[in-house]
Amino acid sequence: MTAQTHTTENGLRAWLTAETPQSRGQARLGRVYLGWLAFSRNRLAMIGLGIVLLLVLMAALAPLLAPYDPYTQDLSQRLLPPSAAHWLGTDAFGRDILSRILYGSRLTLMIVALVAVTAPVAGLLIGTVAGYLGGWVDAVLMRVTDIFLAFPKLILALAFVSALGPGIENAIIAIAITSWPPYARIARAETITIRKSDFISAVRLQGASTPRIILGHVVPLCSSSLIVRVTLDMAGIILTAAGLGFLGLGAQPPAPEWGAMIATGRQYVLEQWWVATMPGIAIFVVSLGFNLLGDGLRDVLDPKGQ
Amino acid sequence: MIDVKDLRVTFGHGADAVAAVQGVSFAVREGESFGLVGESGSGKSTVLRAVVGLNHDWTGSIAVAGAAQSRRREKGFFKSCQMVFQDPYGSLHPRHTIDRILAEPIAIHGLRDADARIDRVLRDVGLGPQFRFRYPHQLSGGQRQRVAIARALVLEPRVLLLDEPTSALDVSVQAEILNLLKRLRAEHALTYVLVSHNLAVVATMCDRLAVMNRGRIVEEMDVDSLRRGEAREDYTRQLLRASQGYDRAAADSFKDFA
Amino acid sequence: MSETPLLEVENLRISFPTRTGVTQAVRGVSFTVGREKLGIVGESGSGKSMTGRAILRLVPPPGIVTADRLSFQGEDLLTLPEKRLRGIRGRRISMVMQDPKFSLNPVMTIGAQIAEAYRVHSSAGTAEAKRRALEMLEAVRIRNPERVYGLYPHEVSGGMGQRIMIAMMLIPNPDLLIADEPTSALDVTVQMQVLAIMDELCSRRGMGMIFVSHDLNLVASFCDRILIMYAGRVVETCRASELHAAKHPYTRGLLDSLPRLDDTRPELPVLARDPSWLEG
Numbered sequence: 097m098t099a100q101t102h103t104t105e106n107g108l109r110a111w112l113t114a115e116t117p118q119s120r121g122q123a124r125l126g127r128v129y130l131g132w133l134a135f136s137r138n139r140l141a142m143i144g145l146g147i148v149l150l151l152v153l154m155a156a157l158a159p160l161l162a163p164y165d166p167y168t169q170d171l172s173q174r175l176l177p178p179s180a181a182h183w184l185g186t187d188a189f190g191r192d193i194l195s196r197i198l199y200g201s202r203l204t205l206m207i208v209a210l211v212a213v214t215a216p217v218a219g220l221l222i223g224t225v226a227g228y229l230g231g232w233v234d235a236v237l238m239r240v241t242d243i244f245l246a247f248p249k250l251i252l253a254l255a256f257v258s259a260l261g262p263g264i265e266n267a268i269i270a271i272a273i274t275s276w277p278p279y280a281r282i283a284r285a286e287t288i289t290i291r292k293s294d295f296i297s298a299v300r301l302q303g304a305s306t307p308r309i310i311l312g313h314v315v316p317l318c319s320s321s322l323i324v325r326v327t328l329d330m331a332g333i334i335l336t337a338a339g340l341g342f343l344g345l346g347a348q349p350p351a352p353e354w355g356a357m358i359a360t361g362r363q364y365v366l367e368q369w370w371v372a373t374m375p376g377i378a379i380f381v382v383s384l385g386f387n388l389l390g391d392g393l394r395d396v397l398d399p400k401g402q
Numbered sequence: 403m404i405d406v407k408d409l410r411v412t413f414g415h416g417a418d419a420v421a422a423v424q425g426v427s428f429a430v431r432e433g434e435s436f437g438l439v440g441e442s443g444s445g446k447s448t449v450l451r452a453v454v455g456l457n458h459d460w461t462g463s464i465a466v467a468g469a470a471q472s473r474r475r476e477k478g479f480f481k482s483c484q485m486v487f488q489d490p491y492g493s494l495h496p497r498h499t500i501d502r503i504l505a506e507p508i509a510i511h512g513l514r515d516a517d518a519r520i521d522r523v524l525r526d527v528g529l530g531p532q533f534r535f536r537y538p539h540q541l542s543g544g545q546r547q548r549v550a551i552a553r554a555l556v557l558e559p560r561v562l563l564l565d566e567p568t569s570a571l572d573v574s575v576q577a578e579i580l581n582l583l584k585r586l587r588a589e590h591a592l593t594y595v596l597v598s599h600n601l602a603v604v605a606t607m608c609d610r611l612a613v614m615n616r617g618r619i620v621e622e623m624d625v626d627s628l629r630r631g632e633a634r635e636d637y638t639r640q641l642l643r644a645s646q647g648y649d650r651a652a653a654d655s656f657k658d659f660a
Numbered sequence: 661m662s663e664t665p666l667l668e669v670e671n672l673r674i675s676f677p678t679r680t681g682v683t684q685a686v687r688g689v690s691f692t693v694g695r696e697k698l699g700i701v702g703e704s705g706s707g708k709s710m711t712g713r714a715i716l717r718l719v720p721p722p723g724i725v726t727a728d729r730l731s732f733q734g735e736d737l738l739t740l741p742e743k744r745l746r747g748i749r750g751r752r753i754s755m756v757m758q759d760p761k762f763s764l765n766p767v768m769t770i771g772a773q774i775a776e777a778y779r780v781h782s783s784a785g786t787a788e789a790k791r792r793a794l795e796m797l798e799a800v801r802i803r804n805p806e807r808v809y810g811l812y813p814h815e816v817s818g819g820m821g822q823r824i825m826i827a828m829m830l831i832p833n834p835d836l837l838i839a840d841e842p843t844s845a846l847d848v849t850v851q852m853q854v855l856a857i858m859d860e861l862c863s864r865r866g867m868g869m870i871f872v873s874h875d876l877n878l879v880a881s882f883c884d885r886i887l888i889m890y891a892g893r894v895v896e897t898c899r900a901s902e903l904h905a906a907k908h909p910y911t912r913g914l915l916d917s918l919p920r921l922d923d924t925r926p927e928l929p930v931l932a933r934d935p936s937w938l939e940g
Contacts (some may be wrong), residue, residue, distance in 0.1 A: 294493035303477035577917035647881030
């Protein structure tokens with residue numbers, strides 16, 4: 097029995113690392129597997145991946161893990177230090193901080209996920225189109241990008257949020273709007289180096305249309321460096337969201353957003369340090385996790401670093 | 403099959419303008435293999451890129467397969483005329499499998515039975531089906547060049563433009579690729595235009611050749627005269643001499659031809 | 661060749677550890693170089709470039725170099741401390757690489773780089789270094805040395821760049837020049853001219869040269885002696901003038917597979933690789 101599992105495991109590995117894949121799927125999975133092998137040798141990156149997976153698990157299982165309801169106030173239990181009943185203590189309204197951090201991970205993950213699927217995609221499209229077409233299209237798109245880049249990110253986000261009104265959705269929109277320009281820049285720079293290459297000339301000579309070339313041939317080559325950059329930026333995005341929350345422009349009370357939790361805890365920071373510190377540690381750990389993950393991904397995906 | 407008249411290509415504008423090709427005319431008959439020889443900067447590759455439609459800034463006239471070509475090419479043009487590039491490491495998309503690379507032209511032109519076509523061209527260029535789902539980085543230089551040739555053949559063109567197809571390869575691999583190109587030409591009745599700096603390669607591959615220098619055709623000759631070393635122009639003679647190995651006396655006598 | 665050779669290499673081995681095991685790039689190569697032009701020919705992956713690099717300990721990590729003997733004028737290059745080696749590198753052994761674009765500093769003028777190459781290895785003053793640099797530019801037949809002296813690398817053509825590289829490498833008056841495909845990126849006529857310059861400087865100064873190349877015809881016509889490498893081994897050594905009479909089937913195969921100007925063969929013979937060559 098053991099011997100058999102052993103061979104299937106070997107069989108799977110052999111199938112993945114086969115020199116001569118038999119199908120498109122096998123070729124693709126084999127490539128992913130080789131990337132995984134390189135990635136998993138990087139211990140720090142694996143720690144980063146562990147932290148990010150933990151965040152996802154926390155968010156998914158928050159109702160099961162949280163010992164208390166994150167919203168129920170109990171003024172008799174306010175500002176209790178960490179104890180067996182409240183592992184991370186309670187806040188000014190007697191709410192369990194651990195439960196709030198667990199539920200808050202959902203907000204953090206939502207911000208991260210929504211920004212990650214909007215800003216880089218927009219930046220990638222704008223950057224590749226500008227870089228590939230060049231000329232006046234490039235000039236117009238890049239000047240727009242420059243205008244966005246000219247403002248400090250947080251200030252621009254503040255302006256958007258005050259225009260749109262406070263709230264987590266608006267905070268996400270503001271962050272997305274302010275974070276695409278660097279991605280457009282990266283994508284454009286990569287596209288310009290790719291544009292002149294023979295394999296792009298070759299596909300032009302097959303009669304491919306411009307959208308086909310950009311989406312099928314240019315975008316896949318830009319996306320890996322963009323994925324790395326996005327992962328590394330995640331920490332910044334979480335911090336911006338927390339900053340907006342802290343300033344009262346992001347998630348509104350009683351939502352257990354980590355930045356907002358720090359903001360309410362700051363008045364007690366000298367006497368009841370845990371109220372502000374615990375969500376602070378959570379932000380710190382998750383940011384670190386994304387940074388480590390991004391570094392590891394860069395080693396795997398970005399051939400220039402090697 | 404190919405008729406080029408008074409082709410001129412200029413890069414840049416105003417004071418920086420460089421006249422890369424200055425009035426080149428030549429004609430290639432159907433089924434013929436025509437060589438364009440010259441040193442770097444002679445404009446030989448520029449001519450090729452203008453003929454195939456990669457370079458739009460030209461004047462003069464280009465006709466391929468009897469049809470006069472405008473600066474922008476119709477999609478249908480590429481079904482009759484394809485090109486093989488010099489560097490097999492740069493001409494294949496690094497993230498696409500061989501299968502994807504070969505399927506792309508089929509998809510672009512909406513052709514049917516993609517599987518059968520891909521299998522056929524892979525066999526044609528001497529690669530087995532086991533190569534189909536590999537990535538370019540898993541192949542040697544020679545195998546990559548075979549894939550590049552297969553890609554050019556997928557659309558069953560009548561004209562193949564070859565830009566230094568073997569200069570990035572080892573000599574033993576060069577022989578294999580040259581043999582392959584010869585065989586394909588015979589089997590598919592292809593017309594070749596081969597750009598090369600290597601006179602010996604042109605001598606084995608072509609029926610006729612034109613020697614280019616500084617954007618102009620210096621001399622046109624058939625390959626028999628080349629083999630006998632019967633060049634009319636001094637420039638061609640110097641090129642011939644330089645191709646025959648190191649010779650200190652000869653090197654001292656070399657001069658620049660403007 | 662009656663005197664002791666400049667360079668003695670015995671049983672040189674270079675290996676690279678990889679994920680799947682150890683790759684042997686060079687497997688037991690032995691040769692000597694006197695004051696002569698030694699050609700090392702082979703296809704890509706034959707280990708010819710690595711052999712050239714190993715002499716100056718320029719094999720990139722994680723490559724491991726071992727040899728029973730690797731000595732230059734009696735000094736053991738393998739165990740020499742890095743500091744002493746720097747005195748040899750550039751000063752007594754120079755190296756010219758294939759592409760001058762990567763070997764020249766893009767933000768320094770050509771003249772300044774050559775002058776610096778001279779000053780690093782001698783105690784000459786600025787004026788003296790400039791004079792020597794201009795002399796050297798003239799020696800590699802650059803027509804207007806004063807003008808070229810002030811140019812930046814991107815302002816010169818490939819052929820001139822390679823001549824400048826040679827000038828830079830030869831200005832410290834080395835005893836041995838290692839040239840790794842020094843002319844492969846150049847046009848044939850320019851190639852001939854650059855080789856003529858190297859040839860002349862070589863014979864005039866009594867310098868030894870290792871000429872690494874893939875081009876059999878070129879090496880046969882340019883060098884005195886040839887090593888033919890295959891898969892990390894020397895399969896054959898012969899006098900350059902006798903290359904056409906080479907005996908090893910690999911050498912024969914390579915020679916046959918070259919297209920010739922007077923070629924009328926309907927097909928070029930293709931090299932059939934024999935596994936026994938790996939051990940030959």
